[in-house]
Amino acid sequence: MERDGQLRLYGVxxxxxxxxxxxxxxxxxPDETRRELTRRLLAVTAAAKHDLADAARRLDVLEAELDELGIPDR
Incomplete structure (x- = not known):
């Protein structure tokens, strides 16, 4: 049962x-901003392999920054 929950969290x-x-x-x-955002997104992806909760928190922060930058939520 716990494994199913873990798989669901990975999916989300x-x-x-x-x-x-x-x-x-x-x-x-600008390209420099895109590179930085991409680097951070890759770091969150790598964190997800080891700690889902940490990766989710980091992704929350990144998404908030995307919102602040006015990047559309398509």
Whole structure:
């Protein structure tokens, strides 16, 4: 049962990461900003392999920054 819950959490986080990736790729920002956002997104993805809760918190912070930058939530 616990394994099913863990798999579900991975699925939710994977969907959120995919959505964040789409936002970063489509963002109309300077190249340097896109590189930094991409680097941070990759760091969250790597963190997800070891600690789902930490990765989710980091993704929350990144998504908030995307919102602040006015990057559309498509």
């Amino acid at each position: 986080l994977a969907a959120r990461l995919k959505h964040a990736h789409t936002r970063v790729v489509n963002a109309e920002v």
